[in-house]
Amino acid sequence: MDSNVLGLLASYGFVFGILLLGEGIRKVWRLSPEFTRKFVHIGVGNWYILALLFFTNKVFALIPPLTFIVLNYASYRWKIFKAMELPERGNLGTVYFPISLSILVWLTWDTAPYLGGVGIMAMTWGDGFAAIVGQNWGRRVYSVFGNRKSIEGSLAMFFFSFLAIALFLNAFSPLPFATAVLQAILLAGVAAGVEALSGAGLDNILVPLLTSGAAFIL
Numbered sequence: 001m002d003s004n005v006l007g008l009l010a011s012y013g014f015v016f017g018i019l020l021l022g023e024g025i026r027k028v029w030r031l032s033p034e035f036t037r038k039f040v041h042i043g044v045g046n047w048y049i050l051a052l053l054f055f056t057n058k059v060f061a062l063i064p065p066l067t068f069i070v071l072n073y074a075s076y077r078w079k080i081f082k083a084m085e086l087p088e089r090g091n092l093g094t095v096y097f098p099i100s101l102s103i104l105v106w107l108t109w110d111t112a113p114y115l116g117g118v119g120i121m122a123m124t125w126g127d128g129f130a131a132i133v134g135q136n137w138g139r140r141v142y143s144v145f146g147n148r149k150s151i152e153g154s155l156a157m158f159f160f161s162f163l164a165i166a167l168f169l170n171a172f173s174p175l176p177f178a179t180a181v182l183q184a185i186l187l188a189g190v191a192a193g194v195e196a197l198s199g200a201g202l203d204n205i206l207v208p209l210l211t212s213g214a215a216f217i218l
Helices: 003-028 033-045 047-054 058-078 093-108 113-137 151-172 177-197 203-217
Strands: 141-144 147-150
Touching: 003 033, 003 047, 003 058, 033 047, 033 093, 033 113, 047 058, 047 093, 047 113, 047 151, 058 093, 093 113, 093 203, 113 151, 113 177, 113 203, 147 151, 147 177, 151 177, 177 203
Parallel strands: none
Antiparallel strands: 141 147
8 A cells, every 4th residue: 555545544543543532531530621632732743753654745744734624623613522622712722733734744845854843843742741731830920922821831841842852853854963952952942932922822833833944944
C-alpha cells in the first residue's frame, strides 16, 4: 500500500483513538473537562511526528488537519467531543490548532518539514503543560493585555517547549546536537513569550506560527 494512503489511515486512527480515549477517561474517572482537553491537545499534537514518518506528498499531509478544522468547529458548535471542549463559548482554540497545522504543512513540507514541527511541539507539549501547571499550582499571577497568566505556568511553557523542541530537532533535523539544544532554548523563549501575550485560544495559532517563523530565521 502507498505510504501516503497508509498515512491517512494511521492519522485518522490515531486522532480518533486519542479522542475516544479522552472521552473514556473523562467518563470513567470523572476528570475535569480542562484536564481531558489538555490530554487530547497533547496527544493529537503528536500527529505531526506520525505525518513525518508516513507522508511523502504535501497534499496527502494536508488532508487530516483540513478535515479536523471542519470537525473541530462542528464539535465546538454542538459539543460532539466533550473531552476537548471548554464549557465557555467564544474560545476557538480547538479550531485554530488544525488551522496552524495546515499552514505549517503547506509552508514547510516540501523544503524543511522539521521547521513546522518546531512550532507544533511548542504548542503541543509547552502549552499543554503550561495550562496544567498554571491551573493547579499557579500562585504568582500576572496579567498582560487582560490575559491572566502565572509565572509557574510560563516556566512550564518554557521548560516543556525546550524539552520537546530539543528532542524533535535531534530526531528530525540535520542540526548538530549542540546547535539543536541552543536553538531549542531560544525557540522555547519565543514560545513562552508568545503564549504569555496570547489569549482566548489565539495561542493555538500564534505559538506554532511564530515559533516556527523564529526557527526559519535561525
